[in-house]
Amino acid sequence: MAKEDESNPYAQSEDLTELYKSWGIFDSMQVALEQLPNNYLHILNIARNLLDGKPIPGVDIPENFMGLLERDQKTVYEKRYVTRTWQQKTNFPSDSIKIRPIQSLRELPQVLPPYRLLKTTNPDIFAYKAITGNLPIIEQQKPRVQTEEKSETLEEVVPKLVKGMSKRQAVYALMDVSMSMAENYKLIVAKSILLAYFKKASEEDAQVYFRAFSGDAHGRTDCLSPDQFGPLARNVLGYPLSGTGTYIGNAVSVAIRDLFDMREERVRNGLETEILLITDCDSSDYLPIIPRSISLHTLHLNGGDETYHRNSEQRKLLTLFRSKSKTFTQLNTSGLNIPVDLEKQMMLREELEKLEEIHKEMDLAEIDKDKGFQKRVKKLAEMSKAYEKMFVENKEHKELSQKAQALRRKVSGEGLKKRLMEKLKAALSLKSSIQKRLKGLKLPSNDKLSGTLFDFRIRK
Amino acid sequence: MAKIEVDYLSDTALLTPLTGYQGLLETGKNKTSLDTFEAVDSLKGAMKNVSQRVVGRDKLVSQTLLALLTKEHQLIFARPGTAKSLYGKTVFGQFENAQTFSIQLSQGTTEEKLIGAYDLAMFNDGILWNKTEGSIITANFAFLDEFMDANDMVLRTLLGILNEREFINGQQHEKAKLHTAIATTNYLRVTDASEAVLDRMLFKARLNPEVDIFDQVLIDRVYSKHNGHVVAPDQYIPMEVLAELSGIVNGDNPNRLITASNAVLFLKNQLIRNFVEGVYEQRKQKDSKANRPYISPRTIAKSRNTLNASALLHGRFEVTGQDLSTLRYLLTTVQNDGGATTQNDEDESFLKALDDTLGAFSGKDLEDIEHLFKINDFYEAYRENRQIEAKKRDNIFKKPFTLLSEILGVTSWVEVNQNTFSNTLTAMNISNPEVQKVRESILHRIN
Numbered sequence: 001m002a003k004e005d006e007s008n009p010y011a012q013s014e015d016l017t018e019l020y021k022s023w024g025i026f027d028s029m030q031v032a033l034e035q036l037p038n039n040y041l042h043i044l045n046i047a048r049n050l051l052d053g054k055p056i057p058g059v060d061i062p063e064n065f066m067g068l069l070e071r072d073q074k075t076v077y078e079k080r081y082v083t084r085t086w087q088q089k090t091n092f093p094s095d096s097i098k099i100r101p102i103q104s105l106r107e108l109p110q111v112l113p114p115y116r117l118l119k120t121t122n123p124d125i126f127a128y129k130a131i132t133g134n135l136p137i138i139e140q141q142k143p144r145v146q147t148e149e150k151s152e153t154l155e156e157v158v159p160k161l162v163k164g165m166s167k168r169q170a171v172y173a174l175m176d177v178s179m180s181m182a183e184n185y186k187l188i189v190a191k192s193i194l195l196a197y198f199k200k201a202s203e204e205d206a207q208v209y210f211r212a213f214s215g216d217a218h219g220r221t222d223c224l225s226p227d228q229f230g231p232l233a234r235n236v237l238g239y240p241l242s243g244t245g246t247y248i249g250n251a252v253s254v255a256i257r258d259l260f261d262m263r264e265e266r267v268r269n270g271l272e273t274e275i276l277l278i279t280d281c282d283s284s285d286y287l288p289i290i291p292r293s294i295s296l297h298t299l300h301l302n303g304g305d306e307t308y309h310r311n312s313e314q315r316k317l318l319t320l321f322r323s324k325s326k327t328f329t330q331l332n333t334s335g336l337n338i339p340v341d342l343e344k345q346m347m348l349r350e351e352l353e354k355l356e357e358i359h360k361e362m363d364l365a366e367i368d369k370d371k372g373f374q375k376r377v378k379k380l381a382e383m384s385k386a387y388e389k390m391f392v393e394n395k396e397h398k399e400l401s402q403k404a405q406a407l408r409r410k411v412s413g414e415g416l417k418k419r420l421m422e423k424l425k426a427a428l429s430l431k432s433s434i435q436k437r438l439k440g441l442k443l444p445s446n447d448k449l450s451g452t453l454f455d456f457r458i459r460k
Numbered sequence: 461m462a463k464i465e466v467d468y469l470s471d472t473a474l475l476t477p478l479t480g481y482q483g484l485l486e487t488g489k490n491k492t493s494l495d496t497f498e499a500v501d502s503l504k505g506a507m508k509n510v511s512q513r514v515v516g517r518d519k520l521v522s523q524t525l526l527a528l529l530t531k532e533h534q535l536i537f538a539r540p541g542t543a544k545s546l547y548g549k550t551v552f553g554q555f556e557n558a559q560t561f562s563i564q565l566s567q568g569t570t571e572e573k574l575i576g577a578y579d580l581a582m583f584n585d586g587i588l589w590n591k592t593e594g595s596i597i598t599a600n601f602a603f604l605d606e607f608m609d610a611n612d613m614v615l616r617t618l619l620g621i622l623n624e625r626e627f628i629n630g631q632q633h634e635k636a637k638l639h640t641a642i643a644t645t646n647y648l649r650v651t652d653a654s655e656a657v658l659d660r661m662l663f664k665a666r667l668n669p670e671v672d673i674f675d676q677v678l679i680d681r682v683y684s685k686h687n688g689h690v691v692a693p694d695q696y697i698p699m700e701v702l703a704e705l706s707g708i709v710n711g712d713n714p715n716r717l718i719t720a721s722n723a724v725l726f727l728k729n730q731l732i733r734n735f736v737e738g739v740y741e742q743r744k745q746k747d748s749k750a751n752r753p754y755i756s757p758r759t760i761a762k763s764r765n766t767l768n769a770s771a772l773l774h775g776r777f778e779v780t781g782q783d784l785s786t787l788r789y790l791l792t793t794v795q796n797d798g799g800a801t802t803q804n805d806e807d808e809s810f811l812k813a814l815d816d817t818l819g820a821f822s823g824k825d826l827e828d829i830e831h832l833f834k835i836n837d838f839y840e841a842y843r844e845n846r847q848i849e850a851k852k853r854d855n856i857f858k859k860p861f862t863l864l865s866e867i868l869g870v871t872s873w874v875e876v877n878q879n880t881f882s883n884t885l886t887a888m889n890i891s892n893p894e895v896q897k898v899r900e901s902i903l904h905r906i907n
Binding site for chain 1: 467468469567568570578580583584611612613721723724780781782785808811812814815818819823826827830831834835838841846847848849850851852853873876880883884887888
């Protein structure tokens with residue numbers, strides 16, 4: 001365990017700081033913890049470990065492939081502020097139907113039902129109203145969309161680009177989402193690796209492109225700046241399995257065409273671009289010719305089942321994959337096993353005890369003022385909740401999380417109480433000031449002038 | 461009975477009886493006419509009934525009382541289940557011989573539902589005539605539920621009736637009897653028509669579903685007693701009493717005029733300006749692109765009636781500075797706070813604006829304002845060719861000689877000209893910049 005700050009026994013431990021930093025991938029998701037399903041957290045947990053160069057428990061990843069995922073050792077972290085701007089569109093469904101007077105006799109079928117009855121009960125009135133435009137008709141309208149420019153500035157802790165650190169300009173990933181990926185944790189591993197790969201690339205300011213495929217190549221998601229990582233990650237995490245059949249060759253062709261369309265000049269100039277293909281190689285077509293400027297990295301998730309590739313056709317396909325890929329990595333995902341992380345549990349418990357001690361010694365005003373303490377409590381509550389969600393069966397994580405949430409509620413409740421008290425005090429003082437002024441207010445009589453240069457009167 | 465000390469800033473200030481008298485119940489029964497303040501107390505008693513049936517809504521009830529007295533309308537933003545229908549029925553149920561028109565509006569609601577169907581017999585004779593009997597035109601009160609759901613055609617029809625209190629359709633021209641409408645909605649739809657109608661709703665309130673713990677128990681007690689039904693009052697208030705009182709408030713009764721000094725009207729307008737600025741600042745803090753709040757000239761003009769109502773409710777025929785606090789019911793969207801200690805942002809802005817306004821003008825400033833308007837009144841009379849005379853004020857040494865001359869029949873009053881007014885204005889020693897602006901305006905008119 002890293003050395004703690006000896007001068008302050010209540011300081012946050014360095015290990016915990018590292019853990020929080022490592023969970024930066026969650027911060028960049030731009031989503032509340034409560035909104036994330038438990039299995040997403042497992043995927044994020046694996047991804048953050050991969051970025052830190054730690055292996056996936058039960059899955060043996062070769063070292064050369066880890067190089068694609070692990071953050072550079074020279075990484076220096078920096079705090080940066082990312083301003084995210086977006087257009088928030090709001091639909092107003094209440095305006096989707098409009099009642100307006102009839103404008104043309106062609107609109108007669110749209111006349112409101114009670115008025116249609118008039119045609120039978122009193123045809124004259126109906127005709128009169130129709131001709132004078134005095135019949136209400138119902139008009140279907142498109143929802144009114146109001147677009148509002150929104151922006152927010154987020155604080156992110158990200159690796160700083162330093163000399164000597166690898167820096168790619170564009171990466172492209174293809175993920176197989178055919179039904180065969182459902183077996184043996186293949187999809188979980190694929191998503192975890194993909195997220196680590198994307199995170200690393202986005203931290204290098206590389207442009208990231210992603211497509212999933214099964215029978216067809218699906219729509220593309222781009223992440224052209226680090227602040228777009230959140231939507232991309234949410235897309236990857238929630239991507240469902242679909243389709244019948246797997247056409248890997250088609251998907252790779254689409255990716256190459258995309259890269260040519262987008263980066264024509266760069267690719268022609270021979271600058272390297274890479275495609276990461278994650279699949280179980282159970283394809284119904286062959287790979288196309290891969291241009292020299294593009295490196296294909298293939299990750300073959302075989303799930304431990306070798307029976308797929310026993311026939312000669314499949315073996316031929318695999319050989320082709322190997323020959324066309326710059327790196328070809330085979331992973332057996334069947335052994336994936338994520339044990340309860342007792343070390344993290346201990347770190348979080350220690351932090352909880354420290355924060356509870358600090359809280360005991362603080363009064364209301366101090367708590368409200370000490371934003372650092374509030375942030376620490378909030379972070380602990382969030383992190384312990386994440387571990388509780390990941391390991392729902394584990395009683396210790398649950399208990400730890402409950403205590404952390406209780407402390408957070410207490411701290412924010414006390415802050416709120418303080419602010420309410422201040423507000424009440426201000427309101428009372430304002431009221432007493434008004435009452436005093438009202439009591440002292442003496443309105444002049446408007447009977448006559450006094451003290452002016454002239455006195456006036458109306459001549460009788 | 462002893463007069464009760466009123467805290468003008470409390471939520472129940474307008475509902476406090478003037479003399480501890482509990483309404484019309486004991487003394488009014490066999491009377492043929494009512495004293496004005498007895499009538500005021502009887503109306504307060506009726507509103508107290510409402511307050512007891514619809515718990516925790518004192519501010520709302522106070523605002524409704526003002527709407528009734530000023531013959532204006534009230535719009536309530538409320539979510540389902542906040543007893544808004546019960547509220548409307550209970551308020552209007554306090555009045556004798558009153559017809560109430562109730563409707564739940566929707567996009568499909570047609571004009572005829574409000575103003576009555578065409579008279580078929582007249583139609584066959586070539587005359588377009590709506591049978592208005594039982595419609596909103598002939599009703600004293602209207603309860604317009606889900607107001608914003610109405611289509612623009614219906615909202616426009618409502619415009620004339622709510623504001624002009626007239627129904628004009630070709631040959632048909634009828635005076636609407638409508639005294640006050642209470643409209644409810646749970647959202648705001650902004651269209652040209654709805655904005656105009658909203659402006660006609662002088663008083664706006666929001667019913668929050670949250671109530672404090674104490675009120676919740678009271679609600680339970682009332683609910684178990686009446687099971688959510690409207691309960692008839694022990695004694696109704698005759699519609700004529702309400703009409704009489706609102707006539708006084710709106711200045712329609714020349715024998716019972718409520719007066720207000722120029723200074724208090726000046727303070728009222730300053731208060732409105734400060735309030736608008738305060739709310740704007742508050743909104744800008746939350747959203748830099750926030751719009752400045754809009755208070756229409758109609759609302760500003762009608763604020764005088766609110767001051768009159770406040771004076772009458774406090775047992776006076778003269779508006780005083782205390783009545784300025786009543787403008788909170790006009791300028792802000794009142795709401796129950798869900799607890800005794802919290803204040804909403806608008807309320808806070810209002811109190812701050814009131815404090816700033818009262819603190820910004822000294823007694824001398826207010827006297828100057830009064831003089832400025834008085835001089836302006838003489839100038840207006842001069843322009844209307846009335847014979848105005850002026851007399852230069854003497855210093856202490858000259859005064860005895862002037863007195864002597866007057867005794868001897870030599871008058872020092874002389875006819876005025878334009879210069880007399882501008883010289884008097886220029887000679888005034890005014891230190892407050894806001895008051896100086898008033899002087900500049902009058903000088904500009906004179907020169």
